Amino acid sequence: MSLKHKEAFIFTLKLDDLSGAQIIALLQEHLNDMHATSPPESVHALDLSGLKHPSVQFWTIWDGDKLAxxxxTKQLDEQHAEIKxxxxSAxxxxxxxxxxxxxHLIEQAKTSGVKRLSLETGSMDYFVPAHGLYLKHxxxxxxxxxxxxxDPNSKFMCLNL
Known part of the structure; x- marks a missing residue:
């Protein structure tokens, strides 16, 4: 699926198999930041093997050959999924x-019959932009x-579809 945004980029979304070097590097950066920001017991980000679980659909967004x-989403039950x-990219x-x-994740969830999307994110200042993103949508x-x-280091959010 290709989407035009701000006339500068044509983004392409794809269901990803998590085998490319760019995505592996971005996910490692993500995990590193989560561990640098949150105490170990409050880091709920999935590692590469967790993201390859059959209950997970993993999407990447590209600007040509550049990972953006x-x-x-992780299916929790027939009607409930979690955003992960x-x-x-910087x-x-x-x-x-x-x-x-x-x-895109919201549309995919609706299409698959999900009635509720939930997520966990951090409570620290680092995560304030994420809170704003989710509230906006x-x-x-x-x-x-x-x-x-x-957990005082976590905030939970949901969207009823």
């Missing part, structure tokens, strides 16, 4: 990449879901 970002591994920050990926703060429990 990624995002995934949202990340924008060169593409503040250019609509995260919104484009998020809107209709997510609301909620309590823990699935196997999560209350």
């Amino acid at each position: 970002g990624c995002g995934a 591994s949202m990340r924008t 060169a593409y920050k503040n250019q609509g990449v995260a919104s484009t990926v998020l809107l 209709g997510f609301e703060f909620c309590g823990p879901f699935a196997d999560y429990s209350e």
Whole structure:
């Protein structure tokens, strides 16, 4: 799927097999940042093997041959999915990449019959832009879901589809 954004880029979204060097590097950067920002017990980002689980659909967004970002959904049950591994490449920050990926994940969830999308993100200042992104697209703060429990380092959000 190709999308034009701000006349400068033509983004292409693709269901990814997580085998490319660019995506492996971006995911490692993501994990490194999560571990640098949050205590170990509060890092809920999936590693590469976790993202390859059959319950996960992993999407990448490209500007030609340049990786602009990624995002995934993990199916929790027939009607509930979790957003995982949202990340924008440094060169593409503040250019609509995260919104484009998020809107795609929401549409994919609706198409597959999901009625509720949930996510966990950090509570520290580092995560304030993420909170704004999700609020902008209709997510609301909620309590823990699935196997999560209350954690002062986590915020939980959901969107009823």
